[in-house]
Amino acid sequence: MIIIKGSNIIKEYGSKMSKTQVIKGINLTIESGEFVSVVGPSGSGKTTLLYLLSGLEPYTDGSIELFGKELNTYADSDTANLRQTKIGFVSQSYNLIENLNVYENVLISFIIAGKKDKSKVDKALEMVGMLDYKDLYPNQISGGMQQRVSIARALVNDPEIIFADEPTGNLDHNNGLQIMEILKQLNRNYHKTIILVTHNEDLLFYGTRTIRLNDGLIIQDVETLK
Numbered sequence: 001m002i003i004i005k006g007s008n009i010i011k012e013y014g015s016k017m018s019k020t021q022v023i024k025g026i027n028l029t030i031e032s033g034e035f036v037s038v039v040g041p042s043g044s045g046k047t048t049l050l051y052l053l054s055g056l057e058p059y060t061d062g063s064i065e066l067f068g069k070e071l072n073t074y075a076d077s078d079t080a081n082l083r084q085t086k087i088g089f090v091s092q093s094y095n096l097i098e099n100l101n102v103y104e105n106v107l108i109s110f111i112i113a114g115k116k117d118k119s120k121v122d123k124a125l126e127m128v129g130m131l132d133y134k135d136l137y138p139n140q141i142s143g144g145m146q147q148r149v150s151i152a153r154a155l156v157n158d159p160e161i162i163f164a165d166e167p168t169g170n171l172d173h174n175n176g177l178q179i180m181e182i183l184k185q186l187n188r189n190y191h192k193t194i195i196l197v198t199h200n201e202d203l204l205f206y207g208t209r210t211i212r213l214n215d216g217l218i219i220q221d222v223e224t225l226k
Contacts, residue, residue, distance in 0.1 A: 001031060001032045002029050002030070002031055002032075003030060003031065003032050003066070003067055003068075003160065003161065003193060004028075004029065004030040004053055004064070004065070004066055004161075004195075005028075005029045005030075005063075005064070005065040006026055006027060006028045006029070006052075006053065006062065006063070006064045006065075007027055007062055007063040007064075008025045008026075008027060008061070008062040008063070009023050009025065009026040009027075009049075009052060009059055009061075009062040009063070009064060010023055010024065010025055010059065010060045010061040010062050011023035011045075011048055011052060011057075011059050011060050011216075012060040021216060022045045022048050022216050023045050023048055023049055023052065023059070023216045024045075024215070024216035024217050025062070025217070026049065026062075026216075026217065026218055027218075028211065028218065028221070030053075030193065030195065031193075032160070032191075032193055033187070033191050033193060034193055034194075034208050034209055035183070035184070035187040035193075035194040035196070035206065035207035035208045035209070036193075036194065036195050036196065036207060036208070036209045036210075036211060037196045037198060037203065037204050037206070037207040037209070037210050037211070037224070038050065038195065038196065038197045038198070038211045038213060039197075039198055039199065039201065039204060039210060039211070039212050039213070040199070040212055040213035040214055041199070041214065042199065043215075044213040044214050044215060044216070045213050045215070045216040046197045046213050047165055047166075047197055049197075049213065050163055050165055050195060050197045052064060053066070053163070053195065054087055054089060054161075054163045054195075055071050055074065055079055055082060055083070055087075056089070058072070059071075059072075066082070067082075067086065067160075084109075084112060084113035084114075084157055085113060085157055085158075085159070086159055086160050086161065087159050087160070087161045087162070087163060088153075088154030088155060088157070088159040088161070088162045088163070089154055089162075089163045089164075089165075090147075090150055090151055090154050090162060090163070090164040090165070090167045091150070091164075091165045091166075091167070092165060092166040092167065092169040092170055093170070094138070094143070094146040094147055094149070094150045094170075095150065096138040096146055096149060096150065097138075098137065098138050098139060099137075100137070101134065101135055101136060101137050102125065102130060102133055102134045102135070102136055102137075102138075102141070102149050103121060103122075103125070103134035103135065105138070105149055105153060106121050106124055106125060106149065106152045106153045106156050107121050107156075108153075109153045109154075109156055109157065110156045110157065113157045115156075115157065120156055120158070121152075121156055122134075124152040124153075124155045124156040125149075125152050127152065127155060127182075127186070127190075128148040128149070128151050128152045128155070128182055129148060129182075130145065130148045130149055130152060133145065142175070143170055143171055143175065144171055144172075144174075144175030144176075144178060144179065147167060147168075147170075147171060147175070147179055148179070148182065150167075151167075151179070151182060151183075151186075155186070155192075159192070160192070160193060161192070161193045161194075161195065162183070162186065162192050162193070162194050162195070163195050164183065164194065164195070164196045164197065165197045166197055166198060166199070167179055167183070167196070168180065168198070168200065168203065176200075176203075180203055180206045181206075183196065183206065184206045187207075187208075194207070204224055205224055207224050208223065208224055209221070209222070209223055209224055210222055210223075210224050
């Protein structure tokens with residue numbers, strides 16, 4: 001089932017007198033259950049594309065359908081509900097609240113979504129191997145562990161899609177591989193659709209498909225070789 005469909009997506013920045021086109025007419029479809037790695041050099045537009053597909057940033061022209069509905073037609077309340085229930089976002093920065101412990105950092109996302117079954121917070125932490133550390137604070141755990149907590153926070157409301165923007169960018173090699181293994185297992189065992197932005201070519205084999213960008217255009221879209 002197609003859950004994202006983009007047609008002639010264009011994104012421009014700047015004023016009428018001085019516009020910079022970052023995304024230059026991209027067409028793509030993403031099906032439920034895929035693990036798509038978006039790769040390209042700095043400035044190729046990969047992070048911008050991720051933000052457009054997830055609804056975090058508006059596009060200038062073209063069309064993006066998310067879960068069968070044109071993103072530009074979503075009301076603000078619908079977009080907020082979408083982020084709380086159907087999509088999760090993991091960034092390069094962990095964005096944890098320093099004065100909240102691990103459990104509370106995940107719980108806050110759960111509360112904002114209006115959920116009540118707090119056992120799901122423990123379940124999300126268990127899925128990323130952080131349940132035993134739930135009483136610790138961000139300054140008491142490593143960067144890799146903090147990123148696991150941010151993944152649990154993205155998971156706690158059981159989203160269909162996880163958007164991940166350079167999730168290993170601030171981690172050393174071994175911790176980065178552990179994060180990628182978690183994402184792979186979420187895709188394979190829990191059927192989460194993963195859309196990952198990375199500059200690291202060594203991480204591509206974790207996914208099922210690679211989209212390669214250059215200068216705002218898709219120059220390659222292939223299944224990942226296993």
